[in-house]
Amino acid sequence: MAQRVRGVVAPGRNEPVRVETIIIPDPGPGEAVVKVQACGVCHTDLHYKQGGINDEFPFLLGHEAAGIVESVGDGVTEVAPGDFVVLNWRAVCGQCRACLRGRPWYCFNTHNAKQKMTLEDGTELSPALGIGAFADKTLVAAGQCTKVDPAAKPEVAGLLGCGVMAGIGAAINTGGVTRGDSVAVIGCGGVGGASIMGARLAGARRIIAVDIDQRKLDKALELGATHTVNSKETDAVEAIRELTGGFGADVVVEAVGRPETYEQAFYARDLAGTVVLVGVPTPEMRLELPLLEVFGRGGALKSSWYGDCLPSRDFPMLIDLYLQGRLDLGAFVTETIGIDGIEAAFAKMHHGDVLRSVVIL
Numbered sequence: 001m002a003q004r005v006r007g008v009v010a011p012g013r014n015e016p017v018r019v020e021t022i023i024i025p026d027p028g029p030g031e032a033v034v035k036v037q038a039c040g041v042c043h044t045d046l047h048y049k050q051g052g053i054n055d056e057f058p059f060l061l062g063h064e065a066a067g068i069v070e071s072v073g074d075g076v077t078e079v080a081p082g083d084f085v086v087l088n089w090r091a092v093c094g095q096c097r098a099c100l101r102g103r104p105w106y107c108f109n110t111h112n113a114k115q116k117m118t119l120e121d122g123t124e125l126s127p128a129l130g131i132g133a134f135a136d137k138t139l140v141a142a143g144q145c146t147k148v149d150p151a152a153k154p155e156v157a158g159l160l161g162c163g164v165m166a167g168i169g170a171a172i173n174t175g176g177v178t179r180g181d182s183v184a185v186i187g188c189g190g191v192g193g194a195s196i197m198g199a200r201l202a203g204a205r206r207i208i209a210v211d212i213d214q215r216k217l218d219k220a221l222e223l224g225a226t227h228t229v230n231s232k233e234t235d236a237v238e239a240i241r242e243l244t245g246g247f248g249a250d251v252v253v254e255a256v257g258r259p260e261t262y263e264q265a266f267y268a269r270d271l272a273g274t275v276v277l278v279g280v281p282t283p284e285m286r287l288e289l290p291l292l293e294v295f296g297r298g299g300a301l302k303s304s305w306y307g308d309c310l311p312s313r314d315f316p317m318l319i320d321l322y323l324q325g326r327l328d329l330g331a332f333v334t335e336t337i338g339i340d341g342i343e344a345a346f347a348k349m350h351h352g353d354v355l356r357s358v359v360i361l
């Protein structure tokens, strides 16, 4: 029987979000209903509310979540009621050209639930990133549920569902950071901070954190940065070169999503080095670079979608490292809040006061 639960809805462009009663259908074939325990507040939720992603209002916000599978539909074998899961927005199809080439982390045809969650009057909701987890329960495709060790705290585990995975993966999966590398990370919010942690995990010998906010740089040192550069006061490119014997870093992660920081990343890497763009730009942004420099510097200019992660491979592994005390994922949880605290959390995020606010349900 369909259930009525609380959910956070963005009704229209730039309108304040509201806690509404929403209707969750029983899971159909290939679907699962998940009792959400915790869900982080990500920049992308704010982008949805502002109409920056698309116009398919009303949105059911929230997508960095962990919870317990409550029920599953016909044909679901990968998860069962009672499983502790992290929700992902990359339920790979196994059949598209990327999957068939053995690169499922690029899957071009990822799954979401087929049925719609609605408001009480029947209005269909668009769940953020096909998840919609600022809600007591949500309906997803079963492949969006990744089982992890239930010993992990939900407010920590859920963060792997988006920003923290994107950041760790940008360094390790996309950037290929390995032992001995020098790495610079431009923009040290939740995503860049996770890139710093990923670079440390992979054995980078030098990790340079760059930001314009001193609080983020102080935090970056806790997350594993070996050096910091306040690019409000210092030229980021020169500073990174100075800290790398005059050459530049082997891998530079851009976690802001702006042309000027991308340009810094481009010039702050060593010859044959790698730039990873994980920050998301807006449609009007443009970049101009001398083509001869693009050629002459060699190496790789890459973008990182969701940290090129494969949830089934990466989430359980990172949770294990966290439980063993080898990856301090808890450092990203600045505060836990209630379901009615989302607007306040957006304001704190806007002012740079938090890495992550996490809603406990």
Ligand SMILES: NC(=O)c1ccc[n+]([C@@H]2O[C@H](COP(=O)([O-])OP(=O)(O)OC[C@H]3O[C@@H](n4cnc5c(N)ncnc54)[C@H](O)[C@@H]3O)[C@@H](O)[C@H]2O)c1
Pocket: 042, 043, 044, 162, 163, 166, 186, 187, 188, 189, 190, 191, 192, 193, 210, 211, 212, 213, 216, 231, 255, 256, 257, 258, 261, 277, 278, 279, 280, 281, 304, 305, 306, 307, 349, 352, 354, 355
């Ligand atoms: N590629 C993906 O799959 C993926 C997934 C999640 C988020 N993202 C994107 O990653 C980016 C970062 O997300 P976040 O949650 O860490 O955001 P955030 O707001 O927490 O962090 C951004 C950081 O960049 C810093 N910054 C801003 N302007 C800067 C500048 N000119 N120079 C240096 N630092 C600057 C800010 O001080 C802040 O610390 C966003 O664009 C977000 O949309 C990408």
Ligand SMILES: [Zn+2]
Pocket: 092, 093, 094, 095, 096, 097, 098, 099, 100, 104, 106, 107, 108, 109, 110
């Ligand atoms: Zn696919």
Ligand SMILES: [Zn+2]
Pocket: 042, 043, 044, 045, 063, 064, 162, 163
């Ligand atoms: Zn997100």
